[in-house]
Amino acid sequence: MHETTVLLIEVGALLLGLSLLGRLAGRFGISPIPFYLLAGLIFGHGGFVPLDASEEFFEVGSEIGVILLLAMLGLEYSADELLGNLKRSRLAGLMDALLNATPGALFALALGWGPVAAVALAGVTWVSSSGVIAKVLRDLGRLSNRETPVLLSILVIEDLAMAFYLPLLSALVIGASIAEGAIALAIAVAAVLVILYIALNHGRVVSRLFSTKDKESLLLGVLGLTMLVAGLAAEVNVSSAVGAFLVGIALSGKVAHSAVELLTPLRDLFAAIFFVFFGLSTDPAAIVPVLLPAALLAAITIVTKTLTGYLAAKRAGIGIPGRWRTGLGLTPRGEFSIVIASLAVASGVEPQLAPLATAYVLITVIVGPILTRVPDALWFKDAVRSHLAKQA
């Protein structure tokens, strides 16, 4: 058979399979991300049915997937929201970073993986999944809850912190010296500040490049600009993902709103490909030996994440049940942990990082949303009530 024909058959069959898996996940009320990862594991290197013809397609697709994930994130937040949250929730964000990045870093060092892998694993355990969490909050009808803004602002700060963390990591993984890493970080900080300044004061200028009347031209234009800036950012070692995130922030108003509508289906497609590709490039046989360490790391960082949310909500004057909802609600890790791990793995930092990160995300993304529901359970409410009664 012709190469292209095989590619069509492989990609088509896989997408069809993912669609069915996604429906299954929806029925159980869980995120489709673990299913996409598992699908990748099954079909990848050392998996049951290796896909050869389409591997290149998945590689390019996954790169676009990361870019779109970050660009959409930037589009969803306005510059005002980012700065406002930075002012209000600095402390919570700092506490979040300390409590959740440290276990990852120490864990990597304890395994003898070296400092670069430690920085990568710190990121994996630090960042919660804004995609999964936003969906769970919606499903549980918690958007109107009083603790929800506390929870969301922690997610916003984490996402903003990625704009500084990812360039640093990309510089480190290519074996750059500390000076080169510092330069990459300085470029990233300058770029973020410039973009935020432009978005705040001249947001319309960038958006004027596009017209919301012509959907087709808008789609091509926003996608083009995002990929162009992502590529240029990667060229100066500032990570393509961060470039895409900044484009998202720079666009505002009507253009941003229409762009979200147009790019969402593309994001869903390419993000699925990204997760599958990460699974594809991970050897399922390598997961088994790291399963226990991953479970241990997941247990530790679920506790630290819960503590982060609990304390942040307490500071915001939220009652005890709301504090638990915030803490447990933050526990799922997802797309970012995989983005970070893939960045490190692509540069061959530590071969065991990919299977560990896969297992870690699989555990937290499944267990997290279940834990999130715990505060709604009757026995939990009773326990809180009797605890309060005892105190009184």
Next chain:
Amino acid sequence: MAVRIEKVDLPGIGFRHDVVVSNGRRISVVSHRDGSRELALFDEIDPDASTDSIALNDQEAAALADLLGNTVQLGQLSSLTNEETGLFTEHLLLGASSKYAGHPLGDTKARTRTSVSIVAISRDGAVIPSPKPDFVLESGDSIVAVGTRQGLDKLANILADG
């Protein structure tokens, strides 16, 4: 007493408006970026948690706002009624047999003939405040009028018989 409405940002989602009513209960409206909205009520024991939230589309939200707005307007009108001032508020139904059905309000010459003020017309659940003389009446309209006892009785007769 002024009602305090608080606005809270929900980054990436939209914003939330809270109204805390006099008995301490809270009602919130979550406005999503895409224009959809939710009305939420809160638990009495755990005031941070919503017990239920109801998604409303544009028309439903508008209908609910109208409904609440109307009862407020009518409620304020009836509070005008006062035995001491001798002023009363009445809802007079315009019957199908009335000769003013299909005619402008001005034709009734209500003010000159009865000294009664027509302050609003209620039609199909909607309230039209301060109708102008060229406002065309329809059978089934409820005419909200403020005036003396005698004036209101006279207006009722005029609307019924002409």
